[in-house]
Amino acid sequence: xxxxxxxxxxxxxxxxxxxxxxxxxxxxxxxxxxxxxxxxxxxxxxxxxxxxxxxxxxxxxxxxxxxxxxxxxxxxxxxxxxxxxxxxxxxxxxxxxxxxxxxxxxxxxxxxxxxxxxxxxxxxxxxxxxxxxxxxxxxxxxxxxxxxxxxxxxxxxxxxxxxxxxxxxxxxxxxxxxxxxxxxxxxxxxxxxxxxxxxxxxxxxxxxxxxxxxxxxxxxxxxxxxxxxxxxxxxxxxxxxxxxxxxxxxxxxxxxxxxxxxxxxxxxxxxxxxxxxxxxxxxxxxxxxxxxxxxxx
DNA sequence: CCACGATCCTGCTAGC
DNA sequence: TGCTAGCAGGATCGTG
Numbered sequence: 001x002x003x004x005x006x007x008x009x010x011x012x013x014x015x016x017x018x019x020x021x022x023x024x025x026x027x028x029x030x031x032x033x034x035x036x037x038x039x040x041x042x043x044x045x046x047x048x049x050x051x052x053x054x055x056x057x058x059x060x061x062x063x064x065x066x067x068x069x070x071x072x073x074x075x076x077x078x079x080x081x082x083x084x085x086x087x088x089x090x091x092x093x094x095x096x097x098x099x100x101x102x103x104x105x106x107x108x109x110x111x112x113x114x115x116x117x118x119x120x121x122x123x124x125x126x127x128x129x130x131x132x133x134x135x136x137x138x139x140x141x142x143x144x145x146x147x148x149x150x151x152x153x154x155x156x157x158x159x160x161x162x163x164x165x166x167x168x169x170x171x172x173x174x175x176x177x178x179x180x181x182x183x184x185x186x187x188x189x190x191x192x193x194x195x196x197x198x199x200x201x202x203x204x205x206x207x208x209x210x211x212x213x214x215x216x217x218x219x220x221x222x223x224x225x226x227x228x229x230x231x232x233x234x235x236x237x238x239x240x241x242x243x244x245x246x247x248x249x250x251x252x253x254x255x256x257x258x259x260x261x262x263x264x265x266x267x268x269x270x271x272x273x274x275x276x277x278x279x280x281x282x283x284x285x286x287x288x289x290x291x292x293x294x295x296x297x
Numbered sequence: 298c299c300a301c302g303a304t305c306c307t308g309c310t311a312g313c
Numbered sequence: 314t315g316c317t318a319g320c321a322g323g324a325t326c327g328t329g
Contacts, residue, residue, distance in 0.1 A: 001322065033305080060323085079322050080307080095307095114306045116323070156299060165324075172323070222308090222321095247311070268301070270321080 002077045004139065004170030005213025006224050006232065007057050010083055013227035014055040017085050018064070018108065023047050025101040031115050034097055038121035046071055046121055047100065059135045059169030072128050074120040075110060081117035084109045085227040113223070135169040139206050142168065147206075148199035151191045158194065158202075159187035160267040171206070174219060174241045177272045178209040181240045186278040187271045193281070212237060240272035 002010070026047045029040035038046070051067040062083060064073040075083065084093070086107040098110035098119055110117065122128035137146075154161055161167050162176040171179070180187050182205035185198055194202065218224055218232030221242065225231060235242075244263025245251040251260035254274040262275050 076323085078324080112306095113308070114322085116306065118324095154298090160299090163323085269323095 001079050001172055001174065001221065002081070002218070002224055003060060003172035003175050003213075004057075004210055005175070005216075005234065006218035006226075007060050007062055007077070007170070008214050009218040009232065010226050011055050011057045011062055014062070014083065014085070014108070017106075017227060018052045018055055018102075020051065020053075021102040021104075021106070022051050023049065023066075023100050024103050026099070027101065028096050028099040028109070031097050034112075034115065034117060035119050035121070043119075043121055046123060047073070058132055059138070059165055060172070061132070070122075070124050072122045072125075074122070074128070074131070076118045076120075077112070078114070078116035078118070080114040080223045081110060081112035082223065082225045083227060084111055084225065084229055134166050136165060136167045137169065139168045139170055139210060142203060142206070144200040144203035147203040148194075148196060151194055151199055154191040156191055157187065157267050158185060158189050158191045159269070159271055161191045162206075163267065163269065168206075170210075173269050173271075174221070174238075175206075175209050175213060177241050178238060179205040181273060181278060182209055184277050186280045187266045187273055188280055240274065242272065244270075244272045 026044045029035060029043060035043065047066065050071065052064060053067050053069070054065045056063040056065065060076060062075040062077070064075070066072060077083070086109060089101060089105045089107050093109060093111050095113045096109045096111050097115065097117070100108045110119065120131065122131065150167065151161070158180065159176060162171050162179065163173065177187070179202065183198065183201040185194065185202060213219060213234045216232060216234035216237060217226060217230065219234040219238070220231040221235055239255055240261050243252040243261040245260070251262065253259065254261055254277060257274065257276050259274050259276040261272055263270055263272050265271065
């Protein structure tokens with residue numbers, strides 16, 4: 001599941017590989033749902049013959065910019081998508097649904113077994129900007145005071161909010177859980193119940209876990225690979241994600257206090273946390289539980 | 298404004 | 314061993 005650090009790692013690799021190259025062929029588009037705003041003919045007509053002027057990231061989107069400045073492609077890898085660089089066009093890879101071939105024969109292939117990934121084509125800067133307008137700020141640009149301000153009037157669980165891309169762009173389930181552990185905040189806490197110190201801890205924790213993820217080349221839990229097919233190393237540095245009880249395997253110990261890591265469904269997502277380090281506290285969430293109607297039978 | 302369920306997909310695994 | 318049912322997971326949409 002590529003999140004900000006995995007997308008960033010891949011984008012950094014692609015910048016050096018793609019910038020200045022000319023697209024000679026666009027192909028492999030065998031799943032129309034992956035291209036919500038363009039047909040395969042439009043993709044070919046818009047991109048073939050053009051030079052790549054740069055590769056960037058916005059939230060979890062990979063942005064390919066093309067000569068002239070108006071044309072761009074945004075790719076969201078969702079759960080299983082990888083952007084793989086092939087120096088030569090030989091060989092095929094199962095589940096390739098989009099490929100750019102460059103002058104000289106090298107290829108960029110979008111490989112996505114689950115077909116959840118999306119490729120958007122923009123023919124103008126304005127249309128791209130309007131598409132990206134719904135995204136929240138970049139978490140790495142966010143200062144503690146700004147985060148605190150954003151949390152103030154949000155009456156939802158902090159875990160939900162961290163996963164909301166219109167709140168912050170780029171955090172997913174794994175880094176949300178890691179950041180909350182780092183900041184010692186229970187994922188069920190209501191966002192507006194966090195005090196100043198907690199909000200500041202969370203801001204620092206978000207920054208730290210994302211930067212560590214990037215330094216370690218991303219987290220490879222199941223499918224993530226960088227542009228050259230490399231696995232990340234950050235899975236070896238996680239504190240809670242994937243460390244709760246699983247069928248046939250006991251929960252692992254919290255590296256801070258030794259308690260068994262828990263795995264509960266919170267905000268429709270599997271959530272991993274330390275029940276001792278991350279107390280539900282006396283916020284709205286904890287009070288709310290007391291007033292839940294009893295269920296019988 | 299917020300919660301929740303359904304949807305999209307396929308590989309993996311638990312359970313028979 | 315082989316089969317199937319159920320699950321995970323990001324984002325979006327519809328309903329309450």
